Amino acid sequence: MTKAGTGTTVAADTPAPAVRLPRRSGIELALIVVAVLLSVYGYCAVGLARTGAVPPGAVGYGAGLGVLALLAHLAVRLRAPYADPLLLPIGVLLNGLGLVLIYRLDLETPGDRAAPAQLVWSALGITLFAYVVAALRDHRVLQRYAYVCVAAALALLTLPILFPAVNGARIWIRFAGFSIQPGEFAKVLLAVFFAAYLAANRNALAYAGRRIWKLQLPTGRVLGPVVAIWLVSVGVLILERDLGTSLLFFGLFVVMLYVATGRTGWIAVGLLLATLGAVAVGRTEPHVAARIQDWLHPFASIEAGQGPNQLAQSLFAFAAGGVLGTGLGLGHSTLIGFATKSDFILATAGEELGLAGLSAIFLLYGLLVERGYRAGLALREPFGRLLAVGLASIVALQVFVIAGGVTGLIPLTGMAMPFLAQGGSSVVTNWAIVALLIRVSHSAREQYDGRVAP
Amino acid sequence: MTRHIRYAAAFCVLLLAALLVNAARIQLFQAGALDDSPANRRQDIARYGQPRGDILVGGRPVTGSKDTGEYLRYERVYKQGPLYAPVTGFSSQRYGTTFLEHAEDGTLSGTDPVLSPFSLWNDFTRARNPGGDVVTTLNPAAQQAAFRGLGNRKGAVAAIEPATGRILALVSTPSYDPGMLSGNGPAVARSWLGLNEDPNKPMLNRAVRQTYPPGSTFKVVTAAAALDAGVITSLDKRTRSPDRYTLPGTTTTLHNATKGCADASLRLAFVKSCNTVFAKLGVDVGVTDMTATAQAFGFNDTELRIPYSVAPSTFDTSVDRAQLALSSIGQYNTRATPLQMAMVSAAVANGGQVREPYLVERTTTDRGATISTTGARPLRRAMHPSTAMRLRELMRNVVEGGTGTHAMIPGATIGGKTGTAQHGVDNSGTPYAWFVSWAQGDRDLEPKVAVAVVVEDASAHRRDISGGSVAAPIARAVMQAVLRS
Numbered sequence: 014m015t016k017a018g019t020g021t022t023v024a025a026d027t028p029a030p031a032v033r034l035p036r037r038s039g040i041e042l043a044l045i046v047v048a049v050l051l052s053v054y055g056y057c058a059v060g061l062a063r064t065g066a067v068p069p070g071a072v073g074y075g076a077g078l079g080v081l082a083l084l085a086h087l088a089v090r091l092r093a094p095y096a097d098p099l100l101l102p103i104g105v106l107l108n109g110l111g112l113v114l115i116y117r118l119d120l121e122t123p124g125d126r127a128a129p130a131q132l133v134w135s136a137l138g139i140t141l142f143a144y145v146v147a148a149l150r151d152h153r154v155l156q157r158y159a160y161v162c163v164a165a166a167l168a169l170l171t172l173p174i175l176f177p178a179v180n181g182a183r184i185w186i187r188f189a190g191f192s193i194q195p196g197e198f199a200k201v202l203l204a205v206f207f208a209a210y211l212a213a214n215r216n217a218l219a220y221a222g223r224r225i226w227k228l229q230l231p232t233g234r235v236l237g238p239v240v241a242i243w244l245v246s247v248g249v250l251i252l253e254r255d256l257g258t259s260l261l262f263f264g265l266f267v268v269m270l271y272v273a274t275g276r277t278g279w280i281a282v283g284l285l286l287a288t289l290g291a292v293a294v295g296r297t298e299p300h301v302a303a304r305i306q307d308w309l310h311p312f313a314s315i316e317a318g319q320g321p322n323q324l325a326q327s328l329f330a331f332a333a334g335g336v337l338g339t340g341l342g343l344g345h346s347t348l349i350g351f352a353t354k355s356d357f358i359l360a361t362a363g364e365e366l367g368l369a370g371l372s373a374i375f376l377l378y379g380l381l382v383e384r385g386y387r388a389g390l391a392l393r394e395p396f397g398r399l400l401a402v403g404l405a406s407i408v409a410l411q412v413f414v415i416a417g418g419v420t421g422l423i424p425l426t427g428m429a430m431p432f433l434a435q436g437g438s439s440v441v442t443n444w445a446i447v448a449l450l451i452r453v454s455h456s457a458r459e460q461y462d463g464r465v466a467p
Numbered sequence: 468m469t470r471h472i473r474y475a476a477a478f479c480v481l482l483l484a485a486l487l488v489n490a491a492r493i494q495l496f497q498a499g500a501l502d503d504s505p506a507n508r509r510q511d512i513a514r515y516g517q518p519r520g521d522i523l524v525g526g527r528p529v530t531g532s533k534d535t536g537e538y539l540r541y542e543r544v545y546k547q548g549p550l551y552a553p554v555t556g557f558s559s560q561r562y563g564t565t566f567l568e569h570a571e572d573g574t575l576s577g578t579d580p581v582l583s584p585f586s587l588w589n590d591f592t593r594a595r596n597p598g599g600d601v602v603t604t605l606n607p608a609a610q611q612a613a614f615r616g617l618g619n620r621k622g623a624v625a626a627i628e629p630a631t632g633r634i635l636a637l638v639s640t641p642s643y644d645p646g647m648l649s650g651n652g653p654a655v656a657r658s659w660l661g662l663n664e665d666p667n668k669p670m671l672n673r674a675v676r677q678t679y680p681p682g683s684t685f686k687v688v689t690a691a692a693a694l695d696a697g698v699i700t701s702l703d704k705r706t707r708s709p710d711r712y713t714l715p716g717t718t719t720t721l722h723n724a725t726k727g728c729a730d731a732s733l734r735l736a737f738v739k740s741c742n743t744v745f746a747k748l749g750v751d752v753g754v755t756d757m758t759a760t761a762q763a764f765g766f767n768d769t770e771l772r773i774p775y776s777v778a779p780s781t782f783d784t785s786v787d788r789a790q791l792a793l794s795s796i797g798q799y800n801t802r803a804t805p806l807q808m809a810m811v812s813a814a815v816a817n818g819g820q821v822r823e824p825y826l827v828e829r830t831t832t833d834r835g836a837t838i839s840t841t842g843a844r845p846l847r848r849a850m851h852p853s854t855a856m857r858l859r860e861l862m863r864n865v866v867e868g869g870t871g872t873h874a875m876i877p878g879a880t881i882g883g884k885t886g887t888a889q890h891g892v893d894n895s896g897t898p899y900a901w902f903v904s905w906a907q908g909d910r911d912l913e914p915k916v917a918v919a920v921v922v923e924d925a926s927a928h929r930r931d932i933s934g935g936s937v938a939a940p941i942a943r944a945v946m947q948a949v950l951r952s
Contacts (some may be wrong), residue, residue, distance in 0.1 A: 116489070269473050272468060272472055312506075334494055378483065390473070405476075409483065420493060
């Protein structure tokens with residue numbers, strides 16, 4: 014924590030003490046090599062455990078991931094040399110690990126191979142990453158496109174309503190054999206919009222308007238549009254029964270509003286609204302009520318003689334992993350059945366890598382989030398700060414919602430574990446998030462190198 | 468703004484910390500309970516993930532494992548399943564295990580820590596030991612002779628080596644193929660239902676898990692008690708017993724199936740199987756000595772394991788004199804498993820000493836290295852050696868010129884005792900045909916085998932049923948098989 018008690022609100026706005034930050038591109042390269050090697054090692058470990066031989070595709074797989082990672086690294090080195098050297102390697106490692114886990118689960122489901130498609134999506138994601146890093150000279154450009162972003166986000170969110178529901182949720186659009194989850198892209202666009210809007214109106218938000226008890230309300234003219242957009246997003250998601258994403262949007266909005274205004278009251282309001290919303294949805298939606306019952310009594314279906322449900326199976330998988338795990342390829346997380354490769358991918362990690370591996374994965378996410386926040390702290394202008402905070406919070410909240418769900422900490426909502434889970438839209442989106450964080454961190458760290466940003 | 472970004476960051480750290488703590492809670496503290504949940508299939512998957520060890524008879528496995536390629540990968544298969552079912556029991560993915568499959572499960576499934584040379588290392592690597600083998604004491608020829616002898620009649624055979632207690636044959640009919648219960652599918656469920664609903668109870672192990680009134684075969688015990696207690700001092704001295712014995716304290720009279728039982732000597736009464744003589748003898752010996760002798764033979768023993776549990780054979784200790792009279796001729800509450808009656812016969816053959824029977828010679832690792840052997844089981848004196856000598860003579864007489872001539876084998880000394888046990892309400896059931904015997908080849912130093920045979924509902928007409936004609940030939944076939952091998 015900063016020694017914030019001494020400062021006023023204005024003083025708190027000055028960035029952390031400046032130090033001269035080296036480029037550290039060599040470190041990034043070294044870490045990327047480690048990440049690629051770890052992924053290839055995991056791939057070989059699965060093959061050795063299952064068939065006693067290194068899988069024939071190991072070289073091609075390693076080379077593919079390596080070339081993509083190098084491409085990304087080159088883009089960073091050339092166009093964002095001051096960027097945080099940890100962000101890209103973490104993305105590569107998580108993405109590589111996800112591919113290993115999906116490949117490993119593919120072995121159990123010969124009729125449904127997901128790893129090759131995931132590799133294609135990863136390549137797409139990394140290409141997009143390289144493109145964003147190279148093409149987006151300055152992240153502040155995005156501020157200009159705030160309203161384009163929000164329009165696109167709302168369009169993407171409403172699009173799936175036109176498509177048939179898949180497994181009870183209307184969150185996919187399908188064409189030409191591909192299925193895309195537009196809500197994934199929408200969250201980045203919405204984060205950009207929130208950051209731009211809140212940065213532009215933060216003084217008005219903080220100081221104007223009526224006061225209710227301890228909460229200083231902004232004027233409706235300022236708060237109105239952003240609340241409306243947020244309500245529409247969450248409303249649409251509830252209609253589509255995508256509760257995980259609506260929870261994510263809610264949390265994202267509250268966090269960004271809190272950071273922008275500095276009003277703790279927003280958190281109280283957010284929690285209150287979240288509780289009210291949860292109770293209302295839990296009462297009216299049988300689908301959600303069932304999820305909450307499962308969370309409260311994960312073993313009820315066993316006692317009722319119907320066998321373990323998905324959550325119970327997931328808990329069994331984590332328990333089977335213990336501290337050190339069963340080893341890659343040697344667990345039985347496929348007992349979970351439906352959505353093993355997507356929503357429940359963490360259970361496979363928990364079973365086969367154990368608490369040790371799981372802690373490592375959580376720490377990687379933690380590091381990614383922390384680096385995002387750090388970039389936000391180092392920047393001087395509010396848009397960049399809010400954007401970094403928003404993007405990092407998306408990762409943190411999403412990890413919490415899905416990991417908390419599959420480990421029984423909170424009710425289960427369908428969401429994709431960033432980078433790990435099967436899902437093209439998710440991988441591409443996460444690479445976009447990392448690309449933006451790279452850009453922001455480059456701007457943040459560049460200003461201390463004697464060359465102050467314009 | 469900086470301060471609030473830091474607070475928000477702290478909030479994210481809190482979320483991740485909550486995830487870590489929760490993961491640790493599940494993976495460290497709740498793991499044991501979750502692993503042991505009956506709904507968690509992982510233990511079953513591990514258990515059936517490797518071939519099960521085998522049960523060996525005469526050096527050859529009578530079991531095997533079939534790779535199904537399914538989740539529960541290896542399924543049990545049985546060679547000559549019905550023949551060995553009362554020994555092996557079944558190992559079913561759905562219905563668990565019974566008999567040797569159950570009692571030796573640790574060895575067969577590889578979980579027995581004795582199988583693992585470095586158990587700590589195995590805990591670390593989560594490796595499982597290959598299942599070990601169980602070598603039985605059975606004599607395959609005797610087992611087959613008994614099975615063939617019973618044919619499609621309901622009944623059981625138990626054969627023991629008197630000097631050691633090794634079980635040489637253990638057969639129960641009608642039998643079933645335990646392989647029908649091995650897997651997990653609907654066919655297995657159908658088999659299970661069918662076997663349980665079958666009125667002939669094919670899964671009942673009649674040799675060790677079913678008790679029958681032993682009828683006249685129990686007279687061996689009564690005679691031993693009378694001789695040991697000194698109630699009878701000479702085999703050929705007349706016993707003062709009537710031809711129709713009124714049970715003490717009642718008006719019920721007891722008859723004999725044969726003539727010439729009045730005042731018969733013990734020898735004559737034994738050979739003719741006179742009910743009145745032995746009923747009165749039991750009363751004369753008294754409940755204390757009768758009980759002591761019966762228990763020395765193994766009655767009322769609830770602890771016997773071979774290594775699976777054996778139904779206790781019973782001799783009622785709280786009886787009045789009339790009940791004692793009936794108990795002494797193997798009726799009233801006297802009940803015995805075929806194995807128990809084989810033990811009675813073995814005690815006579817073994818000079819009055821009875822050894823606890825056992826079925827497992829040794830267990831080995833999958834490579835054949837012995838990990839345990841069944842040492843000498845407890846030795847118990849059932850009667851005086853001199854009493855045993857006299858009983859051997861009496862049992863020989865039964866085979867040589869009495870009710871048991873069907874058991875005669877040229878070139879061997881055979882002792883036997885027939886029995887026809889009444890049962891049912893007012894003795895309305897078809898009587899059980901019993902035969903207990905032992906055999907010693909002329910060149911053998913000691914008796915090689917003791918057998919008990921029971922046939923529940925011999926298809927012959929009720930009056931023709933007797934241990935001598937129905938059960939004795941089966942015993943002879945078993946004894947012959949052992950003497951030849």
